[in-house]
Amino acid sequence: MPEWTSVARLADVPDGQAITVQVGKKRLALARADGTVYAIDDVCTHDGGPLGEGYVDGYDLECPRHGATFDVRTGRPTRLPAVAPVKTHRVRVEGDEIQVAV
Numbered sequence: 001m002p003e004w005t006s007v008a009r010l011a012d013v014p015d016g017q018a019i020t021v022q023v024g025k026k027r028l029a030l031a032r033a034d035g036t037v038y039a040i041d042d043v044c045t046h047d048g049g050p051l052g053e054g055y056v057d058g059y060d061l062e063c064p065r066h067g068a069t070f071d072v073r074t075g076r077p078t079r080l081p082a083v084a085p086v087k088t089h090r091v092r093v094e095g096d097e098i099q100v101a102v
C-alpha cells in the first residue's frame with residue numbers, strides 16, 4: 001500500500017501554475033494542468049534546475065534555468081536541453097488536500 005502524505009491544499013496550486021513542496025528529504029514540483037495536479041521530482045535532469053519554480057504551458061512544465069520542458073503527466077522531456085525523464089509521483093485529492101505517494 002502506498003503511503004500518502006498531505007503536501008498542500010488545492011488553493012495553493014492554481015491552474016496553470018507550479019509550486020515546490022518537501023516530502024521528507026525529497027523536493028517535489030506540483031503542477032496543475034487543466035485542473036489536475038501532477039507531481040514530479042523538483043530536480044531538472046539537465047542540470048538540476050528547480051522545476052517547481054518553472055512555468056506551466058498546457059501539460060508542459062518549463063525549467064526556469066535553461067528552458068527544457070517536461071510533460072507533467074509522464075515526466076518525459078518535450079524540449080531540449082533535457083533528454084532524460086524526471087520521476088513522476090502519484091497524486092490524489094482528499095477534500096481540499098493534495099496528497100502524494102513517494
Ligand code: FES
Nearest residue numbers: 044047049063066
Ligand atoms: S537545468 Fe533545467 S534546462 Fe538546464
